[in-house]
Amino acid sequence: MSNSTTQLTKITAEQLEDVNAKLEKLTPHQIIRWACESVGSGRIAVLSAMQEAGCILCHMVKESGLSGKMDVIFVDTGVNFPETLETAARVSDAYGLNLVTLKPERTMAEQTAEEGVLYLSKDGQKRCCHLRKKVPLRQIIGKYDALLVSLRRGSGGKRSDVPVLAVDSELNLLRIHPIVLMTDEQMDEYLAAHKVIINPLHAQGYPTVSCNRCTTPVLPGEDDRAGRWRHLEHEDKYCNINPTDRKRVRDNSDFVELASETAVKILNFEI
Ligand code: SF4
Numbered sequence: 001m002s003n004s005t006t007q008l009t010k011i012t013a014e015q016l017e018d019v020n021a022k023l024e025k026l027t028p029h030q031i032i033r034w035a036c037e038s039v040g041s042g043r044i045a046v047l048s049a050m051q052e053a054g055c056i057l058c059h060m061v062k063e064s065g066l067s068g069k070m071d072v073i074f075v076d077t078g079v080n081f082p083e084t085l086e087t088a089a090r091v092s093d094a095y096g097l098n099l100v101t102l103k104p105e106r107t108m109a110e111q112t113a114e115e116g117v118l119y120l121s122k123d124g125q126k127r128c129c130h131l132r133k134k135v136p137l138r139q140i141i142g143k144y145d146a147l148l149v150s151l152r153r154g155s156g157g158k159r160s161d162v163p164v165l166a167v168d169s170e171l172n173l174l175r176i177h178p179i180v181l182m183t184d185e186q187m188d189e190y191l192a193a194h195k196v197i198i199n200p201l202h203a204q205g206y207p208t209v210s211c212n213r214c215t216t217p218v219l220p221g222e223d224d225r226a227g228r229w230r231h232l233e234h235e236d237k238y239c240n241i242n243p244t245d246r247k248r249v250r251d252n253s254d255f256v257e258l259a260s261e262t263a264v265k266i267l268n269f270e271i
Helices: 016-023 028-039 052-063 082-094 108-115 122-140 184-194 200-204 260-267
Strands: 008-012 044-047 071-075 098-102 146-148 165-168 173-176 255-259
Touching: 008 260, 016 165, 028 044, 028 052, 028 146, 028 173, 028 260, 044 052, 052 082, 052 184, 071 082, 071 122, 082 098, 082 200, 098 122, 108 122, 165 255, 173 255, 255 260
Parallel strands: 044 071, 044 146, 071 098, 146 173
Antiparallel strands: 008 255, 165 173
């Protein structure tokens, strides 16, 4: 949205169903290009925690010839593994993306001094993830109309029915998932074919990587997310910063308001 006089149009999750059916017929690169053309290159960014899928997405943005214009948003909780921070720097540098690092208001030491060691209890973990992952993202409200995110249905669990296009009413932007349909095999093939830079922790027994306080390697045969919050014996192995993880998608009460010109381009998309 450019200024206070810009005309706005509401887009609901329900309205996106037709668009999503069409987008599912496109390749990831085609979805990325469509997203940039529809939203405008200055109003879209990549959001990545610098895990394998996010690194592949960054590489695809470069392959689409769009990286020079695009920010990659990375939330540094202050307790990331050094390998993750190095991956963020290497990926953004190699793929020509502008790394935008968002941080929580307090350091982990300050938070612990004031509230205790939150991540050691189930309720505390929810608050800690809220403070260190979700709240920092609010700094981008108003800056973008869409984020490219690397969620995949093949990850299973809460991701098994994630749509290509979803609304994020809290950040008032669209979440676009270009690699939502890529299988594990296709991910492996893409990694090998393009020698994508990925977090070295994946090769050290960590299928997924988050904060160093709450991520451990997994044993052979364990679920990929078994190493997340292992100390809490959680059934819900998600931090819920992705709106599609925390509530029903395709719900009509979920909406964003975008510049009418942008909304029309999105809703009138034809293959
Ligand atoms: S993953 Fe753990 S340390 Fe990181 S924000 Fe969540 S609870 Fe806190």
